[in-house]
Amino acid sequence: MGRHQAGSRSVGAILRGVGLVLAVALVAGAGWYALHRDSGGQDGASCPTTLRVVTASSFTTVVSAAGRELRTGPDCVLLDVTSADGRPAAGQLGQVSADVWIPDDAAWATIAPPGQLVATDKDNQAKRDTGAGQTLATTPIYMVTDGPTANKIKGGEGGGWWALAGLLNNKSSGVRMVVRDPSLSGDGLVAAGAVGEAVWLKQGMDASSLALNSTLAATRTVNHDLAATPDVAGEVGLVPEYALLPIMDLAQNRTYLAGADNTALMRYTWLPTAAAARDPERVAALQKLLTAFKSPAVQDAMNVAGLRTPGGPRPEFEGGDALPEPTAKPFDVLQSHHVQHVFATWDPEDRRSNLLIAVDIAGATTGSGSGGSTPSGGPAGKQPPIEVLKAGCRVVGDLMPVGSRLGLWEISPGQPGGYRKLLPTDRLDDTSRAAFTRSVSTLTTHKAGAGLLDTIVAAYQSVRDDWHDDMFNQVFILTDDANKDSANAQAVATMVQKLKDLQDEERPVTISIVVLGKKDAADRLKTALSTLGAGTYVDNAQSGEDVQAAFIHVVAGGLHE
Structure with missing residues (x-):
């Protein structure tokens, strides 16, 4: 001793x-x-x-x-x-x-x-x-659980945090997580962050957002106990070593895992x-x-x-x-954005945003690969892109707290400005949330035509002019780029210059753009918008899960690294 x-x-x-x-x-x-x-x-x-x-x-x-x-x-x-x-x-x-x-x-x-x-x-x-x-x-953080549950984790790919994340996101696994409130303790922040990091390292930022959001449904959060110890079989408590050592002589029938893939420290x-x-x-x-x-x-x-x-x-x-x-x-x-993802998962107030969503979907989005695959909630082609986006919009409406601001535009070639306002941005409460849901149900496809680039500029200006200092201010664009606007280098350059002219250091606005199926289009827009500096995010979505992850990422603050 x-x-x-x-x-x-x-x-x-x-x-x-x-x-x-x-x-x-x-x-x-x-x-x-x-x-x-x-x-x-x-x-x-x-x-x-x-x-x-x-x-x-x-x-x-x-x-x-x-x-x-x-x-x-x-x-x-x-x-x-x-x-x-x-x-x-x-x-x-x-x-x-x-x-x-x-x-x-x-x-x-x-x-x-x-x-x-x-x-x-x-x-x-x-x-x-x-x-x-x-x-x-x-001090390292351990997974504390019963023997059978520990065997599930050890039998999973990586035998550590990645395996735990997979079990937590599998409703049939019977595995649940116990963690202290991440906003109120370092062991809660680092432990919850470890689950997100394991997914981030394997599958990227958007997948990490989606996994953390799904994990919350399989989590018991404590803020009144000295440690997040498990109470029943199937629970995995995430407990720092300093809290475990004084009670080791009291532990019964517990198995301890340090994480074979990474150490949460x-x-x-x-x-x-x-x-x-x-x-x-x-x-x-x-x-x-x-x-x-x-x-x-x-x-x-x-x-x-x-x-x-x-x-x-x-x-x-x-x-x-x-x-x-x-x-x-x-x-x-x-890092900062990773911390924000954790906070936004556990606390609705960290999802407070002034968010304007603009949807651009043509009716002819078909095919596969980088040329135009159809994102869906299941096998390719089972669900039209517009239905995937409607589901994603509903996720946003459900996740954003009362007091946020939410608006919905639909890009519509031939309309003044190239879009129509299905729902002007307004404070979110029970009434406006219901109105948002109704507006989402009216989203339709359109014939390919110009309007995307002008709408991005108009949406940015709208949010900037309606800027709120107590929440994230964001524009979220979802497009299939059926009109191939991204390939019009001169038009894209003009759009970027207009956005630069609208930028205001005192009123920063984040732009997030998700291109459905077309990686080449996403890459072109990403390169062009990178000249705007911090506050822009462009990605490609190949599945319904990708789209949902992008929505959750935006709800978490829309930041990126």
Whole structure:
């Protein structure tokens, strides 16, 4: 057992439990709280600097240990620590004028207000001075389940997160996922993100959106428990190692999987604020705190907390050897758009958009391959493209929350401007949602003719002029390009120039275009629109599933990488 005697381990478990319970209280509306103020019996005035630290509840005991290393001597530093988890933690940075944020995963940096943290994506003096972006501790996430369910996962392709995603999307598998709320905990965000990442790596972004949306129906989300442990056979709890270690002696008939394809890894990350980086005195204090995390006493505190030092072994806990050692390459840190996909899946408010959909389908879309395959919900040709698009539009209407804005246009050659407004963009409520559904049912095919390019410009201008700062502002175009507008290089160039003229940095609008069946047309439009910079997305759909995935992607914010 080494230094981890039974008594000290119980104390560590109690401290972790207290931190997690307090975090839940924060989520429930108790607000932020100061968990710890290191004074060490000294008069605070005797220390020249007090650093304000915001950190995850599972890391507070480690920060406290670092504080004890710093609070003596002529150049002592005091720590004023606020414990906060998940999305609420980002709001605390400004509230307490934080000098550094130590969240339980690096992905949380994507939700901080722009410019608030020292940039870690490129080399700069502030990053070098403060050590921004360093990983202080890690903890892997395990799949915790019963033996038969574990065998299903191990028997699936890859034997890991990809296999789990497939089982969750198979209604007949009997497999369900248990996860903490991704917006309120790092283990929830990283665990849910791992399921999405496994699909993203195999099949791409749109498929990941579709898989996450389907997964939610097979998920039990918890925000009141200390860990997302399974209750019944068939459930797969996604639990971080630090939460498992103290309860290993209580576990019965459980099987633990680390993921054979990838490792889901939480990374406790050092994120100084830009304001602190501009103050030499605070930079010096931050450097001392960062160094303190390497001291033996703080390293020991990490072990007691059940956390690994970067690259270090599993902490010694009784029964811990029952956990398999993760050997697969860790998933990359979730980037901004990946995080948004997870949030939009779990929280309807993250699907709030000002969205205008324009549909362009000619009646003669047939054939196969890149020249014009017919997307369908099943085998090719079983469902006309217009019916696939109607189904996709209904998905949007169902997924977008009340308070969003939604409009529907139909490209119609011969009409003024090349389109007709089936439903002007309006605030979404029960009445307007029903009107949208009725409008979707009136969508029809048309003869091939001009109108697509002019409609894209008109739709963009409409959304820009009706821009709302509390939601995503988007144009979503679905076309079979029957008129071969994409092949008219001059007309496409004219459209792009008009869009450039309409762009407004203060009112950004995302354009998403999905071309049915014709990859060559999608590639031409993608190349042309790439000159607009960020905010454009063009893809090709070869199946009904592709179309549905594109709709869900747009509902998730329409962003892309």
